[in-house]
Amino acid sequence: MLYMLEHRGGANSQPEDTTDFSFDSTATHLGIPKENLDNQAVREFVGLYNRVQQLQLDLSAASTTHLRRSRVGELFGTPADELEQESGEVGGMNPTLSNRYGRAELLMRVAMELLSDGFQGEPAHPDYVRSKLNAAVNGLGLEVTESTDRPDSLDPL
Numbered sequence: 146m147l148y149m150l151e152h153r154g155g156a157n158s159q160p161e162d163t164t165d166f167s168f169d170s171t172a173t174h175l176g177i178p179k180e181n182l183d184n185q186a187v188r189e190f191v192g193l194y195n196r197v198q199q200l201q202l203d204l205s206a207a208s209t210t211h212l213r214r215s216r217v218g219e220l221f222g223t224p225a226d227e228l229e230q231e232s233g234e235v236g237g238m239n240p241t242l243s244n245r246y247g248r249a250e251l252l253m254r255v256a257m258e259l260l261s262d263g264f265q266g267e268p269a270h271p272d273y274v275r276s277k278l279n280a281a282v283n284g285l286g287l288e289v290t291e292s293t294d295r296p297d298s299l300d301p302l
Contacts, residue, residue: 161192163199171195176265194260201253208246240284251281 161168171191172182181187240248255277262269271291278289 161188161195163195165202166195166198168192168195171198175261190260194257197253197256197260201250201257204246204250204253208243208250211241211243211246248281251277255281 159168168188168191171194172187175191175194177187177191255274258269258274258277261267275289275291282289
């Protein structure tokens with residue numbers, strides 16, 4: 146998966162930009178023709194795609210932060226008082242914050258895969274989607290399996 150980290154800010158920011166993802170870089174990555182960039186539906190789509198990317202990145206960072214503060218905190222040099230405070234604030238939480246953030250981060254990866262389906266002639270990859278979904282629901286008694294029914298389009302529920 147290609148990540149387009151590009152810190153935004155200042156006079157060139159657009160409403161469709163997020164902290165780390167710009168409208169222009171995302172539109173280019175998706176292969177959206179320049180003549181479509183002013184289309185309101187395109188701008189809305191890219192803005193939503195950027196927010197999903199940003200949420201995925203934020204959840205990944207939160208998961209890593211909480212993992213460092215929990216089981217492996219001392220290995221990363223996290224001060225003992227921070228480790229103790231974290232343990233006291235979220236002690237006994239099951240699943241842990243790190244697991245919760247990690248699961249949600251995997252779901253955002255799936256969302257990005259589905260949103261980018263068909264751009265640049267690249268379809269969504271069912272094996273990738275299935276693996277991320279199964280990892281996200283691991284431990285919940287659920288499993289995503291391949292279906293023999295392959296509808297041409299998804300009907301809204």
